[in-house]
Amino acid sequence: MNKLFWKALKVAPVLFAASLFAASGASAQAVNDTLQQINNYQTQDQNDSLSQVTNVNQLRDVSPTDWAYEALRSLVDRYGCIAGFPNQTYRGSQALTRYEFAAGLNSCLNQIERLIASSEAVSQEDLDTINRLTQEFEAELATLGGRVDELESRTAILEDNQFSTTTKLNGEVIFTIADVFGDEVGNIDSVSDAQTTFSDRVRLNFDTSFYGEDRLRTRLEAGNFEQLDGDVTGTASTRLGHDAGGDNDIEVSDLHYRFPLNDRIRGWVGTAGLDLDDIFDVANPMLESSGSGALSRFSRRNPLLFRGTEGAGAGVNLELIEDKLGVNALYLANDANDPGNGEGLFNGSFSAGGQVVFSPFEALEVSATYVRNFQSGDDVDQAGDTVGLFEDIDNDVNTPDVLTEGFAAQPFGETDTTANKIGAGVTFDLNERMIIAGWGGFSDVTGLVDGNDNNLDGEIWTWGANVSFLDLGREGSKLSIAGGMLPKFISDDAVNENQNGLQEDRDTSYLVEALYSFPVNDNIAITPGAYVVFNPNHDEDNDNVYVGVIRTTFKF
Known part of the structure; x- marks a missing residue:
């Protein structure tokens, strides 16, 4: 034995x-x-x-x-x-x-x-x-x-x-019931007349890998949302974070390729839907997703840094120290396919920047980001469509609407604008069930007036913070509370009492949001929540606007 x-x-x-x-x-x-x-x-x-x-x-x-x-x-x-x-x-x-x-x-x-x-x-x-x-x-x-x-x-x-030896199909469908409540914002006094809406967004992702570690993403998207912005509420601050319009017309919204160069370097290249938040770390893990994150557009990520000129271009992620220190860089343009004068990949609006991400220990991550941005006159939106009221002052459908409130969107009107944007973000896991995140951003903006001879200058500021409680009541659930200051423009060149002169935001607008994501099972989640915009468009004369939402997300 x-x-x-x-x-x-x-x-x-x-x-x-x-x-x-x-x-x-x-x-x-x-x-x-x-x-x-x-x-x-x-x-x-x-x-x-x-x-x-x-x-x-x-x-x-x-x-x-x-x-x-x-x-x-x-x-x-x-x-x-x-x-x-x-x-x-x-x-x-x-x-x-x-x-x-x-x-x-x-x-x-x-x-x-x-x-x-x-x-x-x-x-x-x-x-x-x-x-x-x-x-x-x-x-x-x-x-x-x-x-x-x-x-x-x-x-x-x-x-x-099998469907394909190289391609996987995954999809997401969102059903959203939403309503807004409030009185007068600017000269929009019909907020109280807004009706309850029921809308959808559909995404089909075809993720193709040619040798196991790369990914070519082709996304088909359709939606039928009517945006909750100036025409309805008097401000872009009330927009949902997952709205997609177009009467459910199908379009290729993403087309980009991600590939490893070696164990520490990953490259990106794309012709559509390659965004700043794809390549950069937005330091907001619990709320950044449109399908499972924040309900409002503002709370998903820093709009000053990560909602700019984007769409086509290239980027790189470099890991200097494994799980500790990384560097990201990108160059993106939104009219790269246009051969016209003042457009194209290098002669039109663009974003170019770099980011450092540092994680001294597993529970803490800190990032610092710089973006150099240029937007031609017809593309200007420095606030990422999170603030502003555009009105048809002259009642002429053939002329552009004028920005009358929330001047961070177009600080100098439809004028070529450059910006140096700097921001920081931090994420801290207090424990397995509580995560805190915050971010802030500053932009030095310049309006290129009269062939650069009479440039106008100003600053845009914004910040946000949130806390999320996980597995509260059910495993996989999430209770999040978020808030922050919407992008605000200030300038020494502003002449507030002159309607035709350069104006700055006089007061301060804040957004506060709360949501609870409840997983029915691994493929279905229901997220009721609400958010309120105080002093919309940085004007305390405006009434607060409230948005109530029930979002149901199906994943397959």
């Missing part, structure tokens, strides 16, 4: 090593969702692939002082059925299940059978040990074989009927 025990002990390490290779299938529960389980099986196989060991000294975590060293060395030298992980480790102290042990035993038996078939020496004593182990784990080996056969059969069916 002692001999049997020690022989089994010699064989056990190799079985353990082999079992790790098969663990994703062997230790899995019964196949309930075939597609998901096979995907996990394939992913584990790619990430934890084992490589054959020809010398026990190849394993970095095995030393001659280890109690099993001689057993490992003997198995490598005599049978060659030891496998190590890609990082040259063996992980000999890791626990294993009986199914995993059976998988390893099966692998070693196959190797020894090959040795026997090739007439290489195998002692009778070893054969007796193997026979007894085979009998001991006969049931587990049979079960394992059945599971592998079933997976192979189902995989064959999926391969015969």
Whole structure:
């Protein structure tokens, strides 16, 4: 009996090593969702692939002082059925299940059978040990074989009927009920007459990978939202964070390619929908998503920094210190496809900038961002469409509407404008169930008047903060409270009493929001919430505007 025990002990390490290779299938529960389980099986196989060991000294975590060293060395030298992980480790102290042990035993038996078939020496004593182990784990080996056969059969069916060998389809559908409440903002006195709306947005993402670590995203999008902005509420501050109009007409809203250059550098290039928040870290993880984050447009991310000229161009993410320090950079233009004078990739409106992201420890992340921005006269919106009231002063549909409140949107009217934008963000995980985030931004803006001879200058400021409580009442739920100051323009050149002169924002406008995201299951979430805009368009003479929302998000 002692001999049997020690022989089994010699064989056990190799079985353990082999079992790790098969663990994703062997230790899995019964196949309930075939597609998901096979995907996990394939992913584990790619990430934890084992490589054959020809010398026990190849394993970095095995030393001659280890109690099993001689057993490992003997198995490598005599049978060659030891496998190590890609990082040259063996992980000999890791626990294993009986199914995993059976998988390893099966692998070693196959190797020894090959040795026997090739007439290489195998002692009778070893054969007796193997026979007894085979009998001991006969049931587990049979079960394992059945599971592998079933997976192979189902995989064959999926391969015969798959959509694509390189592309995955994922989708998101949003249903939103919304209403606004308030009185007069500017000369818009119909806020109280606004009706309850029921709208939708649909996104289909086709994510294609050509060699496993890259992604080509093609997004089809449609929606039928009527924006809650100046025509309805008197201010762009009331816009929803996920509105998409167009009478549900389908368009290609995103087309960009993300690819690794090496383990530390990732590149981006795109012709549509490549945005600042794709390449930069917006430091607002709980609220940045349009489908599961903030309900308002303002609370999703810093509008001064991350809602600018964007759409086509390139970017790069560089990881200097793993999980600690990274640098991001980009160049984007919104009319890159227009060959006209003053447009195109390099002669029209653009954003160019860099970002440093620092995480001194796992719970804290800090970022600093700089963006150099130019917007031609017909593209100017320095506030990311989060503030402003445009009115048809002359009652002429052929002339542009005039900005009469909320001057951060067009500080100098429809004039070519340059901006140097600086901002910072911070995210702090207090614990597993409470996350705090905040950001602030400043922009030095210049209006290029009369061929740059009479430039006008000013500043735009904004900030925001939020706190989220996770798993409150149900696992996967989220209660978030957010608030901040909407982009505000101030200037020494302003002449507020002159309606035709340069004006600055006289008062201060704030937005406060609360929402609760409740997951019905893994694919459906309902998010009721509300937000209020105080002193809309930075004018305390305006009445507050309230927005109530119920958003339902379906993911598949």
